[in-house]
Amino acid sequence: MTTIPSVVGISEADAEKALQAKNLVVKKGDPVYSDDVEQGEVVSVSPSEGAEVKEGTTVTLVISKGNQPATVPKLTGKSQSDAEAALSQAGLSGNATEDYSDTVEEGYIISQDTDAGKEVSKGTTIGYVVSKGPKMTVVTVPDLSYKDKNTAEKLLKQAGLTPEYIGEDYSDEYPKGQVFYQSVSSGTQVEKGTTVQYMVSKGSQPSAPDSGNSGNDSGTEENTNQ
Numbered sequence: 001m002t003t004i005p006s007v008v009g010i011s012e013a014d015a016e017k018a019l020q021a022k023n024l025v026v027k028k029g030d031p032v033y034s035d036d037v038e039q040g041e042v043v044s045v046s047p048s049e050g051a052e053v054k055e056g057t058t059v060t061l062v063i064s065k066g067n068q069p070a071t072v073p074k075l076t077g078k079s080q081s082d083a084e085a086a087l088s089q090a091g092l093s094g095n096a097t098e099d100y101s102d103t104v105e106e107g108y109i110i111s112q113d114t115d116a117g118k119e120v121s122k123g124t125t126i127g128y129v130v131s132k133g134p135k136m137t138v139v140t141v142p143d144l145s146y147k148d149k150n151t152a153e154k155l156l157k158q159a160g161l162t163p164e165y166i167g168e169d170y171s172d173e174y175p176k177g178q179v180f181y182q183s184v185s186s187g188t189q190v191e192k193g194t195t196v197q198y199m200v201s202k203g204s205q206p207s208a209p210d211s212g213n214s215g216n217d218s219g220t221e222e223n224t225n226q
Helices: 012-021 080-089 149-158 214-225
Strands: 025-028 042-046 058-063 093-099 109-112 125-131 138-140 162-169 179-182 189-191 195-201
Touching: 012 025, 012 042, 012 058, 080 093, 080 125, 149 162, 149 179, 149 195
Parallel strands: 025 058, 093 125, 162 195
Antiparallel strands: 042 058, 109 125, 138 189, 179 195
């Protein structure tokens, strides 16, 4: 009779030598992943350590393949919180950076530095980029004063702004057909795409026609003041 020696946690080669020294026959079991035992070392032995067996007994060694790899989840299109949850569930860590995007909503993942589906070691850090939304472009509002409607529209569109014509009104200063009002002052810097409203002059307001009853009106006014 002989005793199964302690072989768990030692290298496969050393385990074989220890077993053979006890006149035992070594058999290899299917290797397994282990978070506790390094790759190439013995995870378990059967019969178990310390068991008394006959010499010539076959002893099965199970060798560690090391940590089980983690599969990288798909992060693109997810919110940052969902991406972190998916990484944590897979045994991975995340490293977020930010960038502008015209196509991906703010707070959602634009890209990741390791392809989804790839196997990596547990604990690996996966970098990903979170959208800050579209980058704000600042433009300067042009001066629309004394411009006709077509020119005003053209100037606003050339500046990257959205024109909105809101009608006509009388103006003693601005000739008919020329812009006399704009909702955002010229020279102001605003975000590209901002709507700028404008109005066009109808010319001077015509004087009220003379009714020819000025005498009667005067008399009425006197009566009212009495």
